[in-house]
Amino acid sequence: MGVNRRKFLKIAGISTLGVAAKPAADAFGISPTEWLDQKLGGFTVPETLFHFFEKPAGLVPGEALTAKRWAMVVNVRELDEEIAQACTDACHKVHNVPNFDNPRHEIKWIWQEEYEHVFPGQQHEHIDENLKKLPFLVMCNHCFNPPCCRVCPTKATFKRKKDGIVLMDMHRCIGCRFCMAACPFGARSFNWLIPWPRAGEGKFEGKEPPNPEYPTRVKGVVEKCNFCAERLAKGQIPACVEASQKACKKKGREPALVFGDLEDPDSEVRQLLRSNYTVRRKPELGSNPNVYYIV
């Protein structure tokens, strides 16, 4: 991120294209095409983000992690608040998730919830006190039959055919928030305000986004967990899973988050599902979540 380019973009921004997209160019010195794309609202290069996931720069063929249907098992017994927080922090750092103080404007991809909120209707007054206190990690369920994708008027959110991940094209999203109304799990967040730092208001800790390799967003788009599609493409496991392995190992626990191919009978995920009683959130709605819980 050369100063020269940033300066160039700054001048170009002021002189030609008005004020709306200038802060983006100011802050991160993103490439002119990305900037133009933001400015023009995404429809000149509508597949930008899609391509970002499909053909990431520097991908060595054969290096990517692939599956027919990615799934996650959350072993809540192995979680404590510290481990759960480590997972959230890792995810939010890798994906440049902005930090808003106002709970209304909060953006979260993976976070802790209490049992009664994760499985509403399942709680009763004599329930195990320990269960009540467990920090359940919740995220997008990457439903096999996702209601959010059904309602999206622009296909900005879609289920990737090859591995079932529910993705967001944040360059195409018009911000109608129909997907937020449709999601039965409250897994989607909206950028109610500008998510990048402007003069005098640092939304990120520093001036730069924590992960320059991951795109930042414009205001007015919806975002959510993407099962780390961009990391899988580089042969890396999801950031939260990696963080849980580290944090659990330190405490001598089994990994709390396990990720794998649901279609592969030998995958770690399938082994866990075979040997444990697992539940999913709101199965009665038929969205068919791909995130399983061992309680």
Next chain:
Amino acid sequence: MLEKAFVGGRKYWILIGILGGIIGVGFIMWLYQFRVGLGITGMGRDVSWGFYIGQFTYLVGVAAAGVMVVLPYYLHHYKAFGRITVLAEFMAIGAVTMCLLFILVDLGNPVRMINVILHPTPNSVLFWDMIVLNGYLFLNVFIGWNVLSAERKGSPPPHWIKPFIYLSIPWAISIHTVTAYLYAGLPGRHFWLTAVMAPRFLSSAFCAGPAILILLCLIVKKTTKFDPGKEQIRTLGSIVTYALILNVFLFLCELFTVFYSQIPGHMHHFHYLFFGHEGHVVRLVPLMWLAFACMTAAIILLVPPVTRRNEGILTVACVLVVIGTWIDKGFGLVVGGFVPNPLEKIVDYWPTVPEALITLGVWATGFLIISLLYKVATSVKLEVGAGEAS
């Protein structure tokens, strides 16, 4: 014909000026929202649709209600409504325009709006809503203008307009049905997940729309030399009465299913709207009670013919209908669906001042359009000597 909108007395221009002023304030507030983001509204992560979508929903109903005049006139040859079909169509034009504007101000990225056409997605109800609303706007502009032009020339409407008129009848039903489907097909939103949603939408539309039309007709009668007619207003009053009773009946049907089944997920929303939540001061509660008090009072005033045929009482009843249905549909329906949220947490919603000003601005835009079009319509009617009702 349009030139007639630019000739008017002092009062006319004062009205246009006031509406223009409100539009200006709303527009400036919208620029502020465009720059800062939708965070300036009271909406948030949990209540992600609010006032804007509520107004949109309400006004789709008002627009659809034009059919309550068009249908009796063209399908049942109820001649009396010939005097006011153009008023109903012009009201629909104003209402649909407001609908489209409310969608526009609700979008996080309005500059990308065209993506809905560039990436057409037939499985999205919003895609169909876009089609039916724009189609309905076109139909009403096209039909209203042509029929009025013909009337001005003293000739019957051209024959080729008939298919468009017949098409506009089911089309009106479709706009509100599709709007109901925006809500009624979402898993996990128990408040909206009901087959009675579309019928409820239509019934509330067919009382609210004609009630607004009655009020507009009375204003026209008072401020111009054109009299929309006593019989016309009476018939509209009967339509309001039937539709209002049907609306309350369907609401009671909903209440029965929810509270007799006693499924908690379904009861929560009604509890929240009508009784609030433990320890929560919910500003919506008195409003919801007010809404149903208004509707009940309106039924009491409208059912006996003696009171319904009294123009003063009818006016009061229509105002009550408009207030009641507006709170119920323009506010409670949207917010109630989001609270409690899918995690069964209570997050309150209340519109902010900028949000309210933008909303007012859009309403003023709609009323400006209605004022201009009504000016044209009444001037033409007077020109051809249709001032006095027979």
